[in-house]
Amino acid sequence: MAAPPPPNYGAQRPPMMNNPNMNPHQVRPGQGLPGGPNVHPGFPGGPGGAPPLPAGQPGVGQPYGQHIPPNRAGTPQGYPPQQPGMQPQPGGPQPTGFNYGNYPQPNRPAPNYRPPTGPGHADGMPPAPSPSMGQMPPMGNVAPIQRPGMPPPLRPLTGHAAGVPGSPMTESPTARLPPNFIPPISGTPPPPGPGVAPPGTRAGRRAYPTADPYSNPSAMSPMGGPSLDPFSAQLPSPEYGRPGTPATGVPPSPLPAQAPQFFNPGQAGGQQASVPTFGAQPAGPPAPTFGSQPQGQWASGQGMGSSSTFSSQSDLAQVTGSFGNLSIGGQSRGGPTSVNLLQGPPNVQEFDGPAPTPWISPESSVSQAPTSNSDPKYKRCTINAIPQTIQLMNKCKIPFGLLVTPYRHLLDGEDPVPVINPPQIVRCRRCRTYINPWVQFVEQGSRWKCNLCFLTNEVPSFFDWDPETRGHVDRLQRPELTHAVVEFIAPQEYMVRPPQPVVMLFVIDVSYAAVQSGMLATAARTILDTLDSVPNTDNRTKVGFITVDSALHFYNLSPNLAEPQMLVVSDLDDTFLPMPYDLLVSLTESRSVIEMLLQRIGDMFKNTQNVGNVLGRALQAAHKMISPIGGKIIVLQSTLPNQNEGALKAREDPKLLGTPKEVSLLQPQTGFYKNLAVSCSPTQVSIDVFLFSAQYADIATLSGCAKFTGGSVYYYPAFNAARSEDAMKFAHEFSHFLSRPIGLEAVMRVRASKGIRMTAFHGNFFLRSTDLLSLPNVNPDNSYAVEMTLQENLTTSLACFQTALLHTSSNGERRIRVITLAVPVTNNLADVFASTDQFAVASLLSKKAVERALTSKIEDAREALMYKLDDIMGAYKSSFTTSGQAVQLLMPDNLKLLPLLTLGLLKNTAFRSTSTVPSDLRSYIMAMLYVLPPEMSMVQIHPRFWALHALDQQAGLPGADGRIVKPPSLNLSSEKLERHGLYLLENGFEIFIWVGRAVAPELVQMLFDRPAYDAITAGKTTLPTLQNDFNVRVNNLIGKIREVRIQMMTTYPQLYVVKEDGEPSLRMWFLSQLIEDRIDASYSYPQFLGVLRERLGKVGTA
């Protein structure tokens, strides 16, 4: 049963076999892969799905240079004007030597596989029959998983790379092809074609293949075969040879001359031998040809707004890329689609696209279920095709890491994580990996082979036999084999004590500032209103209160009391609790007493004049109170702790801001809170901090409590409950905070395939052992970043990462949430670049930069960011560009936003070089960047910018799927600001509405209910709800933003109205979010690119 039906391959092989250059291992990056039906399912705007350019945005190929406002026109690196003539023309000349008439078409398995025959395809023109990713039919009949990422590691490489003709590898591996790597795709059987697997295939597969791709990496190689499909037709890019394409304004003299000779598909394959012989091998599509394939795919599939403009570059880089690859042993099959960054403004539409997924179909798992691979929202890897060798890893310079958000809040419409309760939790004996969809069944299914350490383990009998029904069960239906994210209910051996209840202990500041700002009253009111939704399904939840000023007040909340009893402790020489019990009570039993306390607490301290605060002592007492159980300490603080242990100085010194010494303000001024947090960690106590100070709050120091206990920090600068916006924001956030599910007494371990080692972790946790994260509470908002490195060369074609989160859920069950991510391994540098997830990279870099800034200097963090970008671009340049392209600034298409993201980080509040950001705010943003999942932090790095005055038909209204349709994003540049415009900008923490001076009074009336521009008040505001279409739409959009933010990061963004000629500070704040502009002394985006190009000038080309 091991051998899958060779016919599958046989039908396709002949043509390829005719070509001596054909190499089954020549898996084209991006070819089979992105084409797979499950891969990149909805790549950011696949063809047809490409988001339309916003109105008013420069059209495709429109010279960007013309849009540069006068103040930027003189910048050294303004986008050079580009002649419209550069536009690709479908009927353009074909490069010579590219006669695809020679390609045997019959070997195309399915009609859908027809390569586009019009040359226009390469240009990313809306492809009529284009095999763009996401639209491809199931490839079951075609080469199943010919992901580029499954290179034929090791053995055959050298020989093949050299183009050894007729290598036996073409044959034998086919026979050994592990069945489970044949994409199953049961749902949509492909039209029977020459390559269609016989119906028996599936059955055979079901029978637990014994072949093992892990031990036999070469088995995978033939899969690359079909991907050789003659997509070469796309390669010729008509305008390729045209002068001027490189859009850099430099006469591209060398290019036209060189182009034709590069433009030999034979070279695209990176095989020198094939170049001359190509013409002589018309029988089969030469391997290299598919070097071109992804081009069309990427170009069109990416839905680039201006794909036609880029494609010429792509082709060029494609070809040259192949040259670059020669240097790595001739293994690679071409380069990723290159984009010249100098060619136009960044395409910000891609921020709205779905996250890139690993270059492997989830259906190549053992169960073939579409849910077999982890959703990027739970776990994503910066590289979706992992370099096989250490050398390759070092060469690509791309940071290698994972971003895990294990306990994330589910959004509407998402399937809940399956919870299973097997008689026994099946794990690998050696590495303790949990069984998952990526294991292999061997020995007729009696054993399973661990996909991390490759040890074979027994399959327990209950996998096939249900003792209750006394019937046979299909093991491949088990959730642990069909879902990458599952939750096991853990048996006794996973507990050191019975699962703890939820414990919430509030430590509330009742000093003068807290009472005056209304924080105390609002907090009490919110807690009171939320008591019903606090996790309390098993009625075990415990609650306690401590209020703090210069003394500690404890509350006896015994259910036997008629009303709460306050116990004041003013002797603070030592930490002690006034009574041993009844301070922490059951929420259900003492509900009435608790409610009474919350109703009265505001009045109790109404007239206080006490400005002292002994938070340090309060936290010690709180820890003492709940340490036997563990739980959550919630600190609400308006004053800087100023007495007793843990007293802090108001050390803010505006003179230090913007200087290298600023970092001293970002580091804790005392180790007290950190030490406290460290002692909380083993007792399963987590601390969450809410800070409301109107003056200095010292987030840098107090956030230490949250950082090492898995908590969170919330900051409300100058909070005043009298302003309804402030009160609303806090109430919303606090109420969501209290009612969201929490995981308790958790530990998280990350395991990875043999050869991969974790080097560093980022996030809020305490690292208890080299790979064990201790999380007293797991918080749905927090994500964790893991930096990894290759310890040894990988020997398999799949690398797997498994995160196990052992926690107690809020209903008192001990559970293990297991998240498994499988990523293919490649030996091709081009694949590595083409599969890199720029958003994950930016997110990982931001976390590293935060750490760098805090341990060294902010300036060092900026330099590190810049250096890393340089490094990556340099690595790309040195491998994939030719000397003729030196004037361009090339990046792979999938990394083309990385420079913009880096610029966004450099200008972010956290890292910007400025003397106007208070250290509290900087600390807060850093703390947030450090914990937020990539989807959320991305908005902070690159805000969303919409034109409200030009909403299209659907924007702001529920779309076909019931979700609010978002308007297209605009580039973050003030050149987009028209005087009559109305714009919305959102960065995750704030929403700004910019009102142009010449805005139409009707719009103002509709939106703000004010007669004219002059009547609008700037600043924090709430939009009126009016019965007109425009108002409804804008309110829908804001509501949608707030809904997502509150769910995913417990933040209720505040709305600010900014008038064009309004208050300068507010205006500057808004303008500082437009990161493509020059702000203070920082670069504009075109300038930044110029600097990059200069810095890269020294890097040699391939």
Next chain:
Amino acid sequence: MNGEGFLFLFGVVMAAVLLFAMVFFIIMFSDLECDYINPIDLCNKLNQFVLPENFLHAFLWLMFLINGSWMALILNTPLLAWHVYKIVNNRHMFDATEIFRTLPQHKKECFLKLGFYLLSFFYYLYRMILALLNEA
């Protein structure tokens, strides 16, 4: 036995003690890597030895100064300066939250100090014997 003999005898003993301290540190670090001990316990344990170790070394240095053993003094000065530098910058203690990130540095430092104490052990021994021979 003259003063110098006694001094270097003392030096030999001190060097041996410091040597053992370093061995202990290194063993603890490898325990941490093997997950036999958790970082909080490790730091609590090691931190109580950091200052005594530094103090002991400083005391030895002072003895050399008083005695005018310039060669031994010069040998020990860089290490003393390093200890003072760390204490002034408040970096002498092991931090449980940072320990895994800084472990390679700590290990490297411990190995270097181990080597230094070993060499100085033999140097003091040699000087002690020399002093005794001179006396004889």
